[in-house]
Amino acid sequence: MAETVIGVIGGSGVYEIAGLEEAEWRRVDTPWGAPSDEILVGRLEGVTMAFLPRHGRGHVHSPTSVPYRANIDAMKRLGVTDIVSVSACGSFREEMAPGDFVVVDQFIDRTFAREKSFFGEGFVAHVSVAHPTCARLGAAVKAAAEAEGIRVHDGGTYLAMEGPQFSTIAESRMYRDVWGADVIGMTNMPEAKLAREAEICYVTVAMVTDYDSWHEDHGTVDITEIIATLTGNADKARRLVRRLPGLLGGAREACAHGCDRALEHAVLTAPDKRDPALVAKLDAVAGRIL
Numbered sequence: 001m002a003e004t005v006i007g008v009i010g011g012s013g014v015y016e017i018a019g020l021e022e023a024e025w026r027r028v029d030t031p032w033g034a035p036s037d038e039i040l041v042g043r044l045e046g047v048t049m050a051f052l053p054r055h056g057r058g059h060v061h062s063p064t065s066v067p068y069r070a071n072i073d074a075m076k077r078l079g080v081t082d083i084v085s086v087s088a089c090g091s092f093r094e095e096m097a098p099g100d101f102v103v104v105d106q107f108i109d110r111t112f113a114r115e116k117s118f119f120g121e122g123f124v125a126h127v128s129v130a131h132p133t134c135a136r137l138g139a140a141v142k143a144a145a146e147a148e149g150i151r152v153h154d155g156g157t158y159l160a161m162e163g164p165q166f167s168t169i170a171e172s173r174m175y176r177d178v179w180g181a182d183v184i185g186m187t188n189m190p191e192a193k194l195a196r197e198a199e200i201c202y203v204t205v206a207m208v209t210d211y212d213s214w215h216e217d218h219g220t221v222d223i224t225e226i227i228a229t230l231t232g233n234a235d236k237a238r239r240l241v242r243r244l245p246g247l248l249g250g251a252r253e254a255c256a257h258g259c260d261r262a263l264e265h266a267v268l269t270a271p272d273k274r275d276p277a278l279v280a281k282l283d284a285v286a287g288r289i290l
């Protein structure tokens with residue numbers, strides 16, 4: 001059995017978590033550049049946790065400029081086995097109201113200005129993201145939310161847009177009525193895809209802040225209202241996170257859904273054709289199969 005190391009990527013409004021023992025902010029260098037910030041590493045109920053504020057403390061990185069590859073690589077270097085992303089989102093469903101949490105299980109990736117893979121020329125690999133989140137981790141975060149009395153929806157499709165502007169009314173209606181998305185945000189892609197490439201279990205807890213711009217009774221998206229809702233959501237998120245060590249435990253078996261073996265048959269480039277420079281950069285992400 002391997003040791004569980006829980007990684008938490010905090011989104012807008014979630015820039016720290018309190019209560020970790022032996023906690024220290026650690027700088028982690030990666031071949032993909034610097035992560036969004038230092039990573040807070042500590043222990044909770046005997047389980048190691050690593051917390052990274054996605055936008056950096058002080059909210060420095062835009063959704064487009066977040067160094068997604070460096071963030072996931074840094075988590076891997078720290079031994080993280082399970083990543084929980086806590087992210088603000090807009091809602092396309094009446095019943096997914098501001099203040100509710102949604103355990104996301106599908107994505108529509110509409111981002112277009114980001115590096116989306118660790119692999120490429122000289123080391124080509126294709127992983128499956130048909131099931132982009134880990135069902136075991138999803139069950140744990142749902143249980144954690146319920147234990148904290150948070151209204152939580154089990155399953156939902158997250159549309160990842162490029163941003164930083166919010167959607168037009170026409171886009172908002174199309175995402176909801178034609179594409180069937182449930183929530184919208186700007187950051188969880190390519191993060192989820194990169195976590196899969198790095199063989200780390202990943203799940204998104206989407207924290208609803210607004211009804212985007214489709215809802216006739218709620219007007220259009222308004223950043224002031226979002227920020228007001230964010231504050232309450234962030235506190236709930238921190239309470240949810242504190243429940244995770246108890247639910248996941250300190251030791252873990254191989255993931256039943258195969259997230260931790262995603263690279264098993266994924267690499268197509270013949271060993272003698274691989275680019276040594278790229279292989280060197282993959283020491284953490286693909287170290288298990290190299």
Ligand SMILES: CSC[C@H]1O[C@H](OP(=O)(O)O)[C@H](O)[C@@H]1O
Pocket residue numbers: 010011012013054055063086087088089163185186187188226
């Ligand atoms: C706070 S408004 C929009 C901003 O919030 C979300 O960030 P995150 O996913 O990191 O919580 C959304 O994706 C946008 O980046």
Ligand SMILES: Nc1ncnc2[nH]cnc12
Pocket residue numbers: 088089090091161166167184185186209210211212213221226
């Ligand atoms: N309506 C929205 N669209 C995109 N990202 C968001 N984050 C929070 N609300 C959002």
